[in-house]
Amino acid sequence: MKIEQIYTGCLAQGAYFIESNGEVAIIDPLRETQQYVDKANKEGAKIKYIFETHFHADFVSGHVDLAKKTGATIVFGPGAETNYDAYIATDNESFKIGNVTIKVLHTPGHTLESSTFLLIDEKGNNYAIFSGDTLFLGDVGRPDLAIKSDLTKEDLAGMLFESLRNKIMPLADNVIVYPAHGAGSACGKNLSKETVGLLGDQKKTNYALRADMTKEEFVEEVLDGIAPPPQYFAKNAMMNKSGYDNFETVLQKGDTALAPETFEAIVNQESALVLDVRTQKEFVTEHIPNSIFIGINGGFAPWVGALITDLQQPILLIVPEGKEKETVTRLSRVGYDNTLGYLKGGINAWKNSGKDIETIESISADEFSNRLKNRAINTLDVRKDGEYKSEHLDSDSVQHFALDYINDNMNAIDKTKTYHLYCAGGYRSVIAASILKARGFNVIDIAGGFAAIKNTDLPTTTFVCPTTL
Template sequence: MRIEQIYTGCLAQGAYYVESNGEVAIIDPLRETQQYVDKANKENAKIKYIFETHFHADFVSGHVDLAKKTGATIIYGPGAETTYDIHSAKDNETFKLGNITIKVLHTPGHTLESSTFLLFDENGKEHAIFSGDTLFLGDVGRPDLAIKSDLTKEDLAAMLYDSLREKIMTLPDDVIVYPAHGAGSACGKNLSKETVGVLGDQKKTNYALRANMTKAEFVKEVLNGIAPPPQYFAKNAMMNKSGYNDFETVLKQGDTALTPEQFEAIANNEDALVLDVRTQDEFVKAHIPNSIFIGINGGFAPWVGALITDLKQPILLVSPKGREEETVTRLSRVGYDNTLGYLEGGIEAWKHAGKDIETITSISVDAFNKEFNTKTINVLDVRKDGEYSSEHLVGEQVQHFALDYINENMNAIDKDKTYYVHCAGGYRSVIAASILKARGFNNLIDIAGGFAAIKQTELPITNYVCPSTL
């Protein structure tokens, strides 16, 4: 028996390759599936099953493509409905894989069809669970993504409580836990940086598995502090239910080199969004007018999903040389399949062709310090709600303007005013400035280094103090 976790850091997602006696199961595969086929071929093994723990909301799974390539059966838990062929398993149904057995434990709560897959080793011993978004290390799945008219998030949280206590916590302490996500995923609020654990440790340390926890306490604590889900979650879940274009076709279309003239013509004729994925420093110094910055080296796919509202939006890329295919791939992982090509030669080719470029003013924190203390200026803090609540600059001119909700809150700021923009370290502030600039906000100044740099000055900072419980 062999179990391999294939972890993708930018999505904080874990897929799994399980092999026994020449037969393979892939659990929660990524969109690009050739890697699993190649791995199985190298080991002279055959992919027999594709197990899906649930309808993923934060990425597009590769199950449909992989089934077409290999003839493997796609297995979901009870109640799953799709437009393509699957095996909708019954609770406690078992599947033989070589010399081992995988048992389906229906664990609704995160979603209604959510299931945990329990692996029995060659000796029939309970060895591991592939827990999807039912159980993470340090947390459990958010129960607010699959709400139907007759079910509330409280109802789903109550289901999750029962699933954990009736199906998961009854298993032996030495069972290995393989979750679908780790720290950085928006599918939970307290996920561990570790990606593999042991059930006994989770029973001791995971707040949601406290032995004396009542259902009412569980519902309250699990729902407390959950931010609204990113807009692309529901759209990705629908793609996972209804299918999608095959990845190779998407990649071929997107990984197409374009001259500056071709690039400009497509941008104009197709109403394409120019997405610049270089570093923030490069974007600040020179970029194509009206382009949007979301750097490939940051939290790329989740920010694309949160900020570009139309999954079918035509996209043109300005990418670091040699990373064009990677960019198209990472866009497709969250459902953006309409990339039309990239600018060959990058921004230098654009300038050499005599095309217009624009810049963003960026100042050091020392220069900002002087401006803040000697003038009445407007400051936009684009960090998340929790970051701002924890600590922020003090002053009537400081406005919280979270990047997550920039599209909804554009009318909260004035195009005639000048704004100094900062985030935590400089990545998100340039994203925000690029979006605002493309919408006609031309008086923007980026604060290089962000709040981390601001904290090193003597500028006034407010720190959140937890209210006393005495």
């Protein structure tokens, strides 16, 4: 028996390759599926099953493409309905993979069809669970993502409580936990950086598995502090349910080099978004007018999903040389399949063709400190709510304007004013600056973000919950 976790840091996602006696099961594959076919060929094995723990919301799974390539059967848990051929398992149904068995444990709560797959080894022992978004290390899945359900998040949280108590916690402490996500995923609140653990450790340390916890306490604690899901979550879940375009076709279309004149013509003809994925420093220094920055070296795919609201939006790319295929691939992982090509030769080719470029003013934290102390300036803190509450500048000139919700809150700021922007370290503030600048706002970026600002003498404070009498 061989188990391999294939972890993708950008999505904080774990897919799994399980092989026994020439047969393979893949659990929760990524959109680009050739890697699994190549692994199976290297092992001299055949992919027999593709198990999906649920309809994923934070990425587009590769199950449909992989099944077409290999003839493997897609398996979902009870209650799943798809627009393509799939086997819908019953609770406790078992599947043979060589000399091992995978047993379906229906564990609704994160979503209604959510299932945990129990791996039983050659000796008949419970060896590991592939828990999807039902159980993470340090947390459990958020119970507010069910597709087209009349159930409330409180109802689903109650189901999750029962699933954990009745299906997972009775398993032995030495059972290995292989979750679908680790730290950085928006599918839970406080996921561990570790990606593999033991169930016994989770029983001791995971707040949601406390032995003396009531259902009411569980529901309250699981729902406490959950931010609204990113806008692309429901759309990705529907793609996973309904099907999608072939990945190789998407990649071929997006991995097309375009001369500056052709690039510009497509921008105008297709109303394409120009997405610049270089570093924030490069973007601030020079960029194509009205282009948007989301750097490939940051939390690229999740930020694209949060900020570009139309999955069918035509996209043209400004990419570092050699990153073209990677960028198109990472866009497709979250459902953006309409990439039309990239600028051949990058920003230098654009300049050499005589076309205009623009810059964003960027100042140091020290310069920002001097400005804030000596005159009234408008400042936007674009960090997440929790970051802002943890610590922020003690100044009436600072407005919290979280990047996550920038599209919904544009009317809260004034185009006649100039805004200084900062985040934690500088990546997100340039994203925000690029969006605002493209929409006609005047912006100045603060290099180094709040981390640099804290090294100045500007006072900070924390959010204090009001006391109720």
